[in-house]
Amino acid sequence: MVRLLHCSSLAILAIGLWSGPGQAHTVKASGSVAVTFHLEPDHNPRAGEPAQVWFVLTQKGGRTIPLSQCDCKFQVISEENGQAISQPPLTAISAEQYQNIPGADVTFPKPGAYQLSIQGQPQTGDAFQPFQFSFPVTVAKGSNPQPSSPAQPTDPPQSSSQSGLPKIAWLSISIGAGLSLLMLVLWLRKKQ
Numbered sequence: 001m002v003r004l005l006h007c008s009s010l011a012i013l014a015i016g017l018w019s020g021p022g023q024a025h026t027v028k029a030s031g032s033v034a035v036t037f038h039l040e041p042d043h044n045p046r047a048g049e050p051a052q053v054w055f056v057l058t059q060k061g062g063r064t065i066p067l068s069q070c071d072c073k074f075q076v077i078s079e080e081n082g083q084a085i086s087q088p089p090l091t092a093i094s095a096e097q098y099q100n101i102p103g104a105d106v107t108f109p110k111p112g113a114y115q116l117s118i119q120g121q122p123q124t125g126d127a128f129q130p131f132q133f134s135f136p137v138t139v140a141k142g143s144n145p146q147p148s149s150p151a152q153p154t155d156p157p158q159s160s161s162q163s164g165l166p167k168i169a170w171l172s173i174s175i176g177a178g179l180s181l182l183m184l185v186l187w188l189r190k191k192q
Contacts, residue, residue, distance in 0.1 A: 035058075047110045047112075048108070048143065064101070065127075066092065072102050074102070077134075080112060080113070119133075
């Protein structure tokens with residue numbers, strides 16, 4: 001029975017990890033600079049909905065390059081025609097454990113494939129080598145695919161549960177409970 005409970009616990013954990021939201025990061029390096037890229041929400045932006053992008057720039061040895069030391073430029077490029085559709089200003093933000101890193105808010109006009117490009121050079125001297133990185137992004141259909149007037153506050157989406165857990169968590173719990181029940185029934189039949 002203990003082994004059965006252990007197996008069902010592992011199944012529930014695996015399903016939760018597989019289906020739950022994660023912290024996706026993409027890392028690229030060139031010369032003496034590496035960049036960690038992240039796009040909220042969970043690298044799954046939707047057309048017409050604001051998304052936050054941020055970059056952690058590091059030098060060899062792991063020292064972070066703050067935005068104040070980088071003359072950085074950011075572009076959103078449509079893969080449909082290869083043209084830059086916007087150049088949102090980078091601002092110094094804090095994300096996860098990182099402080100004063102380049103970040104920007106982006107609203108993609110329509111679903112499709114885009115490239116996010118960041119390039120930079122030292123503000124002064126030769127503190128690091130100039131760099132340029134591009135990251136592919138696929139934008140899904142959103143609730144408002146065309147840019148609109150400034151966003152108005154709205155009520156937060158209602159969860160299907162009273163405890164406030166997202167639907168994916170309830171789905172994971174339900175699947176895990178079902179698998180546990182199935183394993184228990186199979187174990188009991190085998191015992192007979």
